[in-house]
Amino acid sequence: MKRLGGNCVTESYVLTGVKLATMASSDTPYGLIEDGAVAVSDGKIVWAGARQELSADNYPWTQIELDGRLVTPGLIDCHTHIVFGGNRAMEFEMRLKGASYEDVARAGGGIVSTVSATRAASLEDLVQKALPRLDALIAEGATVVEVKSGYGLDLETELNMLRAARRLADLRPVTVKTTFLGAHATPGEYKGRDDDYIDTVCIPALRTAHAQGLVDAVDGFCENIAFAPAQIERVFQAAQELGLPLKLHAEQLSHQGGTALAARYGALSVDHVEYATEDDARAMAAAGSVAVILPGAYYTIRETQAPPIDHFRAHGVPMALATDCNPGSSPLTSLLLTMNMGCTLFRMTPEEALAGVTCNAANALGLNDRGRIAAGMRADLAIWDVESPAELAYRIGFNPLYSRIYEGKR
Numbered sequence: 001m002k003r004l005g006g007n008c009v010t011e012s013y014v015l016t017g018v019k020l021a022t023m024a025s026s027d028t029p030y031g032l033i034e035d036g037a038v039a040v041s042d043g044k045i046v047w048a049g050a051r052q053e054l055s056a057d058n059y060p061w062t063q064i065e066l067d068g069r070l071v072t073p074g075l076i077d078c079h080t081h082i083v084f085g086g087n088r089a090m091e092f093e094m095r096l097k098g099a100s101y102e103d104v105a106r107a108g109g110g111i112v113s114t115v116s117a118t119r120a121a122s123l124e125d126l127v128q129k130a131l132p133r134l135d136a137l138i139a140e141g142a143t144v145v146e147v148k149s150g151y152g153l154d155l156e157t158e159l160n161m162l163r164a165a166r167r168l169a170d171l172r173p174v175t176v177k178t179t180f181l182g183a184h185a186t187p188g189e190y191k192g193r194d195d196d197y198i199d200t201v202c203i204p205a206l207r208t209a210h211a212q213g214l215v216d217a218v219d220g221f222c223e224n225i226a227f228a229p230a231q232i233e234r235v236f237q238a239a240q241e242l243g244l245p246l247k248l249h250a251e252q253l254s255h256q257g258g259t260a261l262a263a264r265y266g267a268l269s270v271d272h273v274e275y276a277t278e279d280d281a282r283a284m285a286a287a288g289s290v291a292v293i294l295p296g297a298y299y300t301i302r303e304t305q306a307p308p309i310d311h312f313r314a315h316g317v318p319m320a321l322a323t324d325c326n327p328g329s330s331p332l333t334s335l336l337l338t339m340n341m342g343c344t345l346f347r348m349t350p351e352e353a354l355a356g357v358t359c360n361a362a363n364a365l366g367l368n369d370r371g372r373i374a375a376g377m378r379a380d381l382a383i384w385d386v387e388s389p390a391e392l393a394y395r396i397g398f399n400p401l402y403s404r405i406y407e408g409k410r
Ligand code: DI6
Pocket: 110, 111, 114, 184, 221, 249, 252, 297, 326, 327, 328, 329
């Protein structure tokens, strides 16, 4: 027996004495295997199941005894904006003293202040500011983090944000999936000329970023304070020509029809969706789009319209949960707290919450080799000092992570 410790990299090993939340079968809640084992080789899971069924002849490797600890897939944050310049704590203080959104904007706050600070930052600044946010996610077992652009809103800065996101994956043992979000807001210099911005800045920037290998998916913000469905559709058409998968921030503050549009284009996910209707849920189910639920933004802006979880359940729409980490509406870097909020604010079950940051989050990113514990999947695992999986969502502000395995390596 060997303990899991230090920085040793064992090529092939078997984790034993583990409770497995495989998220890979519906036979038991969480796909739970009480006394399980996982065989790992070359960064992949080669076998997972009940310990008594493990054939020591087939896997004659070092056994790592985990004393009954819980093993889940590595967590996946499928919606973040962790790369940005500046910070917006001043705005938070102003709002708490009664300032309106307009007062904040007049004092230089709001999304435009993040755009100015991001434009002023160097690539290295953006990376250094994002690292602590990424590290907080990793410290809670994250093995995949999606990162969006969208605070540059000009070619050079959008490219810089995406390069910073790619650089994060060189600096930490984590997978970073990049999403181009040029259609996040109209920058000051295009005020009142949204269409012009979309056609002459956003879409050309998407093409350039894609040509430089910086884009894994394309997103937009469809909202009365952002872009209309017809404007988003032009971005989607450009993305489709490039063969890129789609996502959309839709129905966050009002119902604009973005969900129906995203479903029509077969989007991987539709995100926020507080104001989505039952018809929207039907369309998402038919398209196979994941509903990405973002309780951190709901909480921060003190929204009162909860996403239609019952409709998503009834129509079989898979639900993911993500931090939406951003300086304005969700300064949140904890997936465990996100899970707790999904349960407490939206009455999701702890099992739905764990699916939301594992298998369904993988689907929201189009990753089919993550988010489940099964033979053939990547060995991205989180090991927890808890007795039952419900504890992950139950506790508030406590991190029971014991160890994290990324591509087979601790
Ligand atoms: N939805 C949001 O809530 C944020 N972006 C988005 O698409 C707001 C971003 C910010 O205020 O910086």
